[in-house]
Amino acid sequence: MVKIQGINHITIRVSNIESSKTFYMNILGAKIVHKGNTDVYLDAGGVWLCLIEIKDAKPMDKNQVGVDHFAFTVSEEHFPKAVQLLREQNVEITRGPIQRGGGNTVSFNDLDGNEIEFFTGSLQERMKNWKQAMEVS
Incomplete structure (x- = not known):
């Protein structure tokens, strides 16, 4: 290993x-x-x-195997400013902003359709949130 x-x-x-x-x-x-x-x-x-x-690159098909997206940690304090910047720059927002998985999240595409996420939570918060959701269902 x-x-x-x-x-x-x-x-x-x-x-x-x-x-x-x-x-x-x-x-x-x-x-x-x-x-x-x-x-x-x-x-x-x-x-x-x-x-x-x-x-001459071709966009990847969303049903293809490969990287789905990558996420950057953004502080709760800076999150509204990050969303505002995306809107001011006319960046295509694909999901959000919403609260999900123990934090605030917004997903968007770069110029070639690669999906990027800004997320305010941590892995521990996400797992705790999902564990609670599983107990309810």
Whole structure:
């Protein structure tokens, strides 16, 4: 067994490196660490994101096996500001904002349809919330 220490980085395939870089910088506050010809490395709140440009990329079918979405922790205090920013930037919100799983959540798509979530809860809160829901049903 390998002892995992955490997530090292997330690599996201995008159709246009420049517009995607701008999106992640504007929405997540990501900072450029490195920029190559077809890739850019960003730091988003301590999470390392690598955007790789794929020319003539086709969107993934939602019924395909693969990553469904990824979520970033946002404080309860900052959550309303995060939702407001999404709306001001005309970002497509796919779910929420709602309270779910022990916290507030809002899901949205990046420019290529990759789903991202802002979530205020913790794993412990989510499991406690779901355990209570299972006891009721």
